[in-house]
Amino acid sequence: MTGCNSRTILAQKSGRARIGFLKKQMTDRLNQPEINSIVKTRWLGRHVTYYPIVRSTNDLLKEMASRGAPAGSLVLADYQIRGKGRQGRHWEAPPTSSLLFSLLFRPNWLAEQANWLTMLAGLACLEAITGQTSLKVSLKWPNDIVFQRHNQWCKVGGLLLEGEVANGRLDNAVLGIGLNVNMDSNQLPETEMPASSLSIGVGRNLSRLQLLSEILIRLEQQYETADQGQSPCQAWNSALMIIGNRVRAVMKGSDQIIEGLAIGTDDWGSLQIQDDSGEIRTLSAGEVTLRS
Ligand code: BTN
Numbered sequence: 120m121t122g123c124n125s126r127t128i129l130a131q132k133s134g135r136a137r138i139g140f141l142k143k144q145m146t147d148r149l150n151q152p153e154i155n156s157i158v159k160t161r162w163l164g165r166h167v168t169y170y171p172i173v174r175s176t177n178d179l180l181k182e183m184a185s186r187g188a189p190a191g192s193l194v195l196a197d198y199q200i201r202g203k204g205r206q207g208r209h210w211e212a213p214p215t216s217s218l219l220f221s222l223l224f225r226p227n228w229l230a231e232q233a234n235w236l237t238m239l240a241g242l243a244c245l246e247a248i249t250g251q252t253s254l255k256v257s258l259k260w261p262n263d264i265v266f267q268r269h270n271q272w273c274k275v276g277g278l279l280l281e282g283e284v285a286n287g288r289l290d291n292a293v294l295g296i297g298l299n300v301n302m303d304s305n306q307l308p309e310t311e312m313p314a315s316s317l318s319i320g321v322g323r324n325l326s327r328l329q330l331l332s333e334i335l336i337r338l339e340q341q342y343e344t345a346d347q348g349q350s351p352c353q354a355w356n357s358a359l360m361i362i363g364n365r366v367r368a369v370m371k372g373s374d375q376i377i378e379g380l381a382i383g384t385d386d387w388g389s390l391q392i393q394d395d396s397g398e399i400r401t402l403s404a405g406e407v408t409l410r411s
Pocket of ligand 1: 208
């Protein structure tokens with residue numbers, strides 16, 4: 120039997136009909152006053168722009184950044200027509216099912232420190248999720264949020280950092296966060312690592328805004344600590360589920376494969392793998408899978 124969920128229906132529609140259909144689907148959509156009332160931070164997320172539908176929150180915030188949007192600006196949407204994932208992939212989520220947002224930082228850090236933002240955001244998401252659910256969530260190098268279900272690792276979220284460097288320093292950085300919050304199993308995207316949602320993990324729907332509020336509070340605190348020079352690397356390493364396990368890694372930009380023991384990351388977030396000859400190989404970007 121072929122399932123006919125909102126994704127298959129959407130694929131059959133185009134243009135204006137598609138937008139009209141999506142708007143009708145959004146019975147649970149967010150609204151600006153409610154969002155403003157849950158933001159309890161001092162500067163992160165204080166300047167919020169909400170749209171029911173956008174192309175990509177990252178793309179929109181990058182445009183706003185080029186027009187001078189302040190650090191801490193937040194763009195949040197209920198649906199993305201062309202949400203972006205890492206390595207040119209798409210990020211798909213049915214309307215109102217997820218947290219889809221981007222945050223603007225203007226850190227003036229060394230360019231090498233850019234990955235600290237991904238580390239901080241991953242840690243903030245883990246803390247926010249474990250604060251509101253009993254799920255044991257972890258991070259998968261370099262930017263996935265995962266948990267184990269029926270002995271299988273499933274992806275529930277991803278982070279996408281897009282930065283601009285000037286004179287060796289990180290001038291501005293847009294950090295996109297996508298979290299599958301309330302998705303049924305028939306709404307999950309097909310991905311290499313099986314996808315899941317927080318609601319599937321805990322067996323009930325969660326408040327997207329409550330989660331957002333908690334993520335912002337934690338990320339603001341952690342960013343300020345990192346901005347004073349304290350590396351998040353050690354905490355991040357402890358949250359990475361691949362460390363201490365055998366992995367198979369495919370290096371970005373080449374098809375080179377490394378197999379061995381994931382022993383940790385360096386301070387800039389590159390993964391260190393000890394291969395079977397004992398040599399330590401360093402991977403700054405790529406895809407990693409666990410080997411049994
Ligand atoms: C990945 O795991 O590949 C990263 C996914 C990042 C998705 C988020 S959703 C909000 C923001 N806007 C985008 O277009 N992408 C990020």
